[in-house]
Amino acid sequence: MATIKQFFSSFFSVEPQERLKLLLLSVTYACIIGSYTITKDLRDTVFLSTVGAEYQPIAQMVAWVVFIIPLFLYAKLVDTLRRYQLLFGLALFYGLIGLAFAYFLSDASIGLLNTQQSVYRLFGWFFYFFIEGYLPFVVGAFWAFTNSISNQEAAKKNYGLLAAGSKIGGMATALFAMFVLSPKSAHHTILNDIFSHQILLLVASVLSLCVPCIVYLLIKRVPSSYLHGYEAAYKVEKDRIKKGENATGIWAGLNMLIRYPYVLGMFGILFFDEIMSRIIGFQRIWVAKTQSTSLVDLSMF
Numbered sequence: 001m002a003t004i005k006q007f008f009s010s011f012f013s014v015e016p017q018e019r020l021k022l023l024l025l026s027v028t029y030a031c032i033i034g035s036y037t038i039t040k041d042l043r044d045t046v047f048l049s050t051v052g053a054e055y056q057p058i059a060q061m062v063a064w065v066v067f068i069i070p071l072f073l074y075a076k077l078v079d080t081l082r083r084y085q086l087l088f089g090l091a092l093f094y095g096l097i098g099l100a101f102a103y104f105l106s107d108a109s110i111g112l113l114n115t116q117q118s119v120y121r122l123f124g125w126f127f128y129f130f131i132e133g134y135l136p137f138v139v140g141a142f143w144a145f146t147n148s149i150s151n152q153e154a155a156k157k158n159y160g161l162l163a164a165g166s167k168i169g170g171m172a173t174a175l176f177a178m179f180v181l182s183p184k185s186a187h188h189t190i191l192n193d194i195f196s197h198q199i200l201l202l203v204a205s206v207l208s209l210c211v212p213c214i215v216y217l218l219i220k221r222v223p224s225s226y227l228h229g230y231e232a233a234y235k236v237e238k239d240r241i242k243k244g245e246n247a248t249g250i251w252a253g254l255n256m257l258i259r260y261p262y263v264l265g266m267f268g269i270l271f272f273d274e275i276m277s278r279i280i281g282f283q284r285i286w287v288a289k290t291q292s293t294s295l296v297d298l299s300m301f
Contacts, residue, residue: 017223022158024218025146028211029162030169032091032142035207036134037170038177038200039098043131044285045197045299046105050124052117053289059125060278063132074137075253083145084215090138091211094130098205101127102198112194112295138208145215149227176203181300193295200299 047056077086105111110123150158180196219227256263288301 018154018158021149021218021222021227022161024214024222025158026162026165028214028218029142029166030172031207031210031214032138032169033166034169034173035094035204036139037173038204039131039134041177041299042197042201042204043128044288045295046112047124047128048285048289048298049112049115049295050117050121051119051128053285055119056282056285057278059128063129066129067133067136070133071136074140078144083141083148084219087138087141087145088212088215090141091208091215094134094138095205095207095209095211097130098201098208101130102201102205105198105201106191106194112197113190115190138211173203173207178300181296183296190295196296197299 044056047059051059081089104123106113107123108114110121114121146162147155177200180199257267258264288298292298292301
């Protein structure tokens with residue numbers, strides 16, 4: 001009870017305009033994490049059902065190569081577009097393409113109705129890479145946008161509440177997914193299983209499409225004085241935009257890794273943590289595969 005009371009007291013101690021910004025950012029982050037919570041496990045189900053579990057480590061390694069060019073393009077877009085425009089566009093892209101994938105899940109030749117696993121099932125590869133890019137691009141764009149409109153004091157007060165909002169979104173969508181996938185009768189058919197997965201991917205896509213709407217509302221309803229972060233950095237960036245100069249380039253990230261040991265250390269921590277997470281995740285996939293007899297069982301696990 002004390003923790004809940006502290007949470008609400010922290011929320012209501014914020015200025016009304018800052019509170020509105022915090023609320024809309026929290027809902028935005030909840031939608032993003034809620035969408036990813038569903039899709040990251042659907043990614044494994046679709047890939048295992050179309051390509052095969054033995055190719056999952058290869059997909060991970062190939063993904064690192066596949067995203068080299070998109071990451072440089074993303075770096076260029078960061079310099080070209082405003083942060084809210086970047087988040088707006090990426091969330092819209094993932095929402096619309098997600099709807100297309102949801103439709104083709106029931107296709108007899110490329111979708112899940114085709115139960116023959118093959119390394120040549122391109123649908124499984126494309127879906128895997130599509131979902132794999134959600135975390136670095138959409139979540140990365142969200143934090144770039146949030147950091148650009150939050151000063152140091154606001155970050156100290158509000159980022160914990162933002163993280164809490166994401167957890168609520170993740171738990172809510174996970175519980176919803178369990179409800180959709182829970183057995184409704186003793187008789188399961190592959191069509192029913194596929195339809196359940198289509199519903200989940202549809203919901204995840206709609207959540208992603210809600211992000212541009214919330215961001216637009218935030219831009220319109222919150223005064224502009226509350227929509228920039230560090231004053232000095234804001235003024236410098238504004239002057240550079242007027243002059244048509246880029247603050248950074250597509251190689252800025254690599255330059256920072258080389259020039260600043262602190263950044264390289266952070267990269268190392270995240271890199272090796274990700275490797276361990278992927279290894280454990282691969283073991284989890286094999287356990288799920290051996291204990292599952294249907295698509296629903298695999299996703300429920």
